[in-house]
Amino acid sequence: MADEATGTAAGTGTATGTSTGTVRVDAWIWSVRLTKTRSVAATACRAGHVKVNGERAKPAQPVRAGDEVRLFHAGRERIVVVKRPVAKRVGAPVAAECFVDNSPPAPTRVEAAVVGIRDRGTGRPTKRDRRDIESLRGR
Numbered sequence: 001m002a003d004e005a006t007g008t009a010a011g012t013g014t015a016t017g018t019s020t021g022t023v024r025v026d027a028w029i030w031s032v033r034l035t036k037t038r039s040v041a042a043t044a045c046r047a048g049h050v051k052v053n054g055e056r057a058k059p060a061q062p063v064r065a066g067d068e069v070r071l072f073h074a075g076r077e078r079i080v081v082v083k084r085p086v087a088k089r090v091g092a093p094v095a096a097e098c099f100v101d102n103s104p105p106a107p108t109r110v111e112a113a114v115v116g117i118r119d120r121g122t123g124r125p126t127k128r129d130r131r132d133i134e135s136l137r138g139r
Helices: 025-031 037-046 094-095 127-137
Strands: 050-051 070-071 078-082 100-103
Touching: 025 037, 025 050, 025 070, 037 070, 094 100
Parallel strands: none
Antiparallel strands: 050 070, 070 078, 078 100
16 A cells, blocks of 8 residues: 555655664665675674674664664674665665765775685694784784
């Protein structure tokens, strides 16, 4: 039962289906293209990789404009502030307008390269080898 005059679903206030201005965090992360699928977003929430305003978020937790969402995905942390909650997946140009990205810059290819790869068959690293590997990784 859609409202033909406005093109919105009956009972909702906007075309995105967010009459109250909130949307599920897993749906929002997927809608603004931070993850490839909604199930990946929900799994990240259940694993504790998503925080909303500093609190660990469950997939159904609502987000609204002004909330800070931290997502650890694909080896890096994304820190975004919600500008507009959207429930349906939108195009990349529209998605970029729905949040403010405060994430640290992505590591370069040289920084992201795996450090300390050992030759196959060399066995377990010695204590000295392990310390050398950790110093290369910056720990």
